[in-house]
Amino acid sequence: EPEVTQTPSHQVTQMGQEVILRCVPISNHLYFYWYRQILGQKVEFLVSFYNNEISEKSEIFDDQFSVERPDGSNFTLKIRSTKLEDSAMYFCASIMTGWSYEQYFGPGTRLTVT
Amino acid sequence: GQQLNQSPQSMFIQEGEDVSMNCTSSSIFNTWLWYKQDPGEGPVLLIALYKAGELTSNGRLTAQFGITRKDSFLNISASIPSDVGIYFCAGYLGNQFYFGTGTSLTVIP
Numbered sequence: 131e132p133e134v135t136q137t138p139s140h141q142v143t144q145m146g147q148e149v150i151l152r153c154v155p156i157s158n159h160l161y162f163y164w165y166r167q168i169l170g171q172k173v174e175f176l177v178s179f180y181n182n183e184i185s186e187k188s189e190i191f192d193d194q195f196s197v198e199r200p201d202g203s204n205f206t207l208k209i210r211s212t213k214l215e216d217s218a219m220y221f222c223a224s225i226m227t228g229w230s231y232e233q234y235f236g237p238g239t240r241l242t243v244t
Numbered sequence: 245g246q247q248l249n250q251s252p253q254s255m256f257i258q259e260g261e262d263v264s265m266n267c268t269s270s271s272i273f274n275t276w277l278w279y280k281q282d283p284g285e286g287p288v289l290l291i292a293l294y295k296a297g298e299l300t301s302n303g304r305l306t307a308q309f310g311i312t313r314k315d316s317f318l319n320i321s322a323s324i325p326s327d328v329g330i331y332f333c334a335g336y337l338g339n340q341f342y343f344g345t346g347t348s349l350t351v352i353p
Contacts, residue, residue, distance in 0.1 A: 134286075163341070165343075172332065172343045172344065172345050172346055173287060173332060173334075173343040174343070175340050175341055175342065175343075178339060178340065185339055186338070186339040186340050188340070221286050221287070223286075231275045231277065231292055231294075231336050231341075232277075232289055232292050233277070233289065233334075233341060234289060235279075235286035235287045235288070235289075236286050237285055237286050238284075238285065238286050240284075
């Protein structure tokens with residue numbers, strides 16, 4: 131069964147460093163998302179991406195964040211200068227079309243900023 | 245952002261019991277979804293609901309899209325130990341998915 135994959139599973143970085151989180155969405159899906167989940171809290175929307183551009187972003191997704199689909203399969207989230215409060219699980223998700231809201235999540239990347 | 249409140253916050257039940265949980269919002273949503281999340285893993289989609297009043301089942305799970313479009317309900321019948329986890333509702337509005345606060349379910353064998 132097709133699935134969303136994410137790498138790395140765990141990333142430890144020092145405050146101020148740049149990190150890139152990688153995702154491979156399901157191959158025939160067209161809409162891509164990044165979410166954040168701070169430990170013990172709810173899942174929070176960061177950004178949605180369609181047709182090689184951002185379609186929606188939340189207040190959390192400030193200038194420190196960027197997303198890219200550098201090739202036909204990868205979808206990346208970059209945090210330019212990490213802060214302690216960026217420590218969280220980051221989930222990638224994808225949807226096949228704009229008419230289906232069945233969103234499939236990857237296993238997540240645990241980001242720890244020290 | 246939109247607030248989706250889930251209740252109860254946590255549940256401890258005996259194996260074999262039925263479970264009911266709900267999700268309410270002050271806003272109207274066009275789509276409701278229910279997810280289950282195991283520790284350290286991503287949410288797994290259980291049920292998607294697209295129409296007010298819709299009742300949809302997936303095995304022992306049944307979910308309903310509230311008539312007011314501001315709430316949704318999830319029922320699990322005859323619970324088993326692997327039902328343990330956190331259940332999240334999510335509503336779709338304005339190109340975004342908004343997640344609820346979660347209901348933690350513990351099933352005692």
